[in-house]
Amino acid sequence: MSATTAPTGHRWTPTWLFAARRGPGCCTMWAPDLQWINGRWYIYFSAEASPGQGERRTSVLESNTTDPYGAYTYRGILNLEPNGGWAIDGSVVRFNGRPNHFVYSAFRGGEQGLFIAPMSSPTQVSRNGVRISSPNLSWERQGGAVNEGPYALYHDGKTFLTYSASSCNTPDYKLGQLTWTGGDPMSAGSWTKKSSPIFQRSDANGVYGPGHHSFVQSPDGSEMWVVYHANSSTSQGCGTTRTTRAQKIGWNSDGSPNMGVPVRTGVSIAGPSGDS
Structure with a gap:
């Protein structure tokens, strides 16, 4: 599929999204994740799938050059869930000496949890994913039992998998954390869940439902920043009232964020250190 020129780069629009829409306000495309792998940029995104290919799945675009603002080629849908099942909010996680893996959110057994699958290439996984986290703590079940939006963070030789928990329709949407303890990343036993949330609403500051985030370094590499969305009222939910926000984070004595x-x-x- 071709890209069309936009003032600040390129815009890619799949025609099948419009045929798959379920009505006004439908999700279409969301949760883009930009990754640099083997000399190319890749954008993983969630979308209403092509008719006959299931619903709400994860697709990938590959850059044609090393320019992240240039044209991209559509590489298809990742085969994450059995029978083309629902699989969203995906991103890449890296492990030293191991192939890259893909983490995402899916429903199995009526519960929305976090899953991981090994990648055979930047555009394919070699098998369906396995569950590594379920919303089994009370703070992960407010308004609905949800684990979604996983995103990896690396610091002090450790790999952390941060994620969003509870329903985004509530002001209690928040962030949780898994820590990889070594061993097979495909085993739930290789991950330890922090018992309390790491980022949540602040009534004093008028911030509600902070979640679905990513991390970026400052231009000089000395700082880490979290980018996330949140609301300014308890009555706002998963709609267009959410705004994008960013702030610098610190580190705990154990190396965790x-x-x-x-x-x-x-x-x-x-502003971020090194930003002119």
Whole structure:
């Protein structure tokens, strides 16, 4: 599928999304994840699938050159779940000395959890995923039992898998954390879940439902920042009221992320180190 020129780069629009829409306000495309792998950029995204291919699955685009703003080629849908099942919010996680893996959210047994699958290439997985986390703690079940939006963070020789928990329709949407303890990443026993959330609502700052995040380094590499969306009212949910926000994070003594408290909108904070 071809890309069309846009003022700041390229825009890619699959025609099958429009045929798959379920009505006004349908999700179409969301949760893009940009990754640099083997000299090319890859964008993994969730979308309403092509008719006859299941619903809400994860697709991938591959850059034609090393320019992230250039044209991309559609490489298809990742075969993550049996029988073309629902699989969203995917991203890549890397392990030293091991192939890359793909982490995502899916429903099995009526429960939305986190799953992981080994990648045979940047555009394919070699088998369906296995579950590594279920929403089994009370703070993961507010408004609905949900684990979604997994995103890897690496620090001090450790691999952390952070994720969103509870329903995004509530002000209690928040972030949790898994830590890889070594061993086979495809085994749930190789992951330890932190018993408490790492980032959540701040009534004092008027921030509700902070979640579905990613991490980026400052231009000089000395700082790590979290980018996430949140609402400014308890009555807002998963719609267009959410705004994109970013702030610097710290580190705990065990090397895990210290996310701090979500900052109120309208407050001036210092920009990322090295940003002109």
